[in-house]
Amino acid sequence: MPRITGQTNHDGVQAVSLSLQILERLAQHSNGVGVTALADSFGTSKSRVHRHLQTLVAQGYVVQLETSEKYTIGARLIMLGRRIAEAFDLAQISRGVMIGLREALGYSVVISQLDTEGNRVLATMAGKSAIEINVKPGSILPFHCSSQGKISLAFAEPELCERVLASPLTKMTSYTNTNVEALRKEIDEIRLRGWAVAPNEALIGVNTLAAPIRDGAGTLIGSLGIVDSVQHIAEIPRDEQIEALTSAAVEISRLLGYRVEATQ
Numbered sequence: 416m417p418r419i420t421g422q423t424n425h426d427g428v429q430a431v432s433l434s435l436q437i438l439e440r441l442a443q444h445s446n447g448v449g450v451t452a453l454a455d456s457f458g459t460s461k462s463r464v465h466r467h468l469q470t471l472v473a474q475g476y477v478v479q480l481e482t483s484e485k486y487t488i489g490a491r492l493i494m495l496g497r498r499i500a501e502a503f504d505l506a507q508i509s510r511g512v513m514i515g516l517r518e519a520l521g522y523s524v525v526i527s528q529l530d531t532e533g534n535r536v537l538a539t540m541a542g543k544s545a546i547e548i549n550v551k552p553g554s555i556l557p558f559h560c561s562s563q564g565k566i567s568l569a570f571a572e573p574e575l576c577e578r579v580l581a582s583p584l585t586k587m588t589s590y591t592n593t594n595v596e597a598l599r600k601e602i603d604e605i606r607l608r609g610w611a612v613a614p615n616e617a618l619i620g621v622n623t624l625a626a627p628i629r630d631g632a633g634t635l636i637g638s639l640g641i642v643d644s645v646q647h648i649a650e651i652p653r654d655e656q657i658e659a660l661t662s663a664a665v666e667i668s669r670l671l672g673y674r675v676e677a678t679q
Contacts, residue, residue: 447485506538528637534563562625569605590615626664631672
């Protein structure tokens with residue numbers, strides 16, 4: 416294998432890091448990003464960013480838009496992303512964190528993935544209680560009356576929320592909220608606080624506390640939740656429940672490449 420010369424190991428690591436940061440930033444902006452904006456974002460020179468962009472363009476990972484001087488992700492990167500997605504197993508990646516959450520709180524743990532008609536349950540982990548409350552893997556949790564679904568309405572693309580609220584909303588129990596304006600208000604609150612509940616809304620006596628899971632680009636891909644009776648997970652959950660659940664969801668997101676500073 417030929418040796419790569421002209422850079423120290425430290426310089427090489429920095430060069431790889433900057434290239435990856437450029438790719439992440441371009442993936443977050445479908446309309447493209449200019450050299451100046453990228454240089455300002457990373458606190459470096461335009462000439463340095465331009466050199467990295469030209470290398471990425473030559474390899475097919477980035478293209479320059481014909482209608483502007485901005486750059487966006489190329490076909491080779493899209494193809495790589497598709498191959499990764501095909502091998503992606505959110506449940507397997509999350510298993511260690513799910514075990515830790517179950518051990519910390521004792522409740523059943525559920526991980527679900529955003530789907531077209533709701534959140535699809537990927538995996539569950541039974542709690543420590545003698546009476547088990549759980550959901551079957553493969554089940555679809557409705558957007559409007561499940562904690563996981565409300566997380567999707569709050570953190571996925573706005574078009575999803577508009578589509579769901581414009582559709583007929585099934586009243587699963589007497590507690591199910593089908594008032595569009597009330598749901599909009601609740602979704603805004605969820606977006607601000609970072610977690611959702613739905614006591615008695617899908618099934619009388621049951622509540623789930625859920626939080627969002629994001630990928631490396633900051634895009635919502637699913638949710639993590641704890642499930643039990645309304646006696647143990649109340650309409651206003653205890654602080655330690657919220658802290659443990661949201662921290663676990665962030666940890667799974669970090670395993671997927673999510674960084675808080677990348678989405679700000």
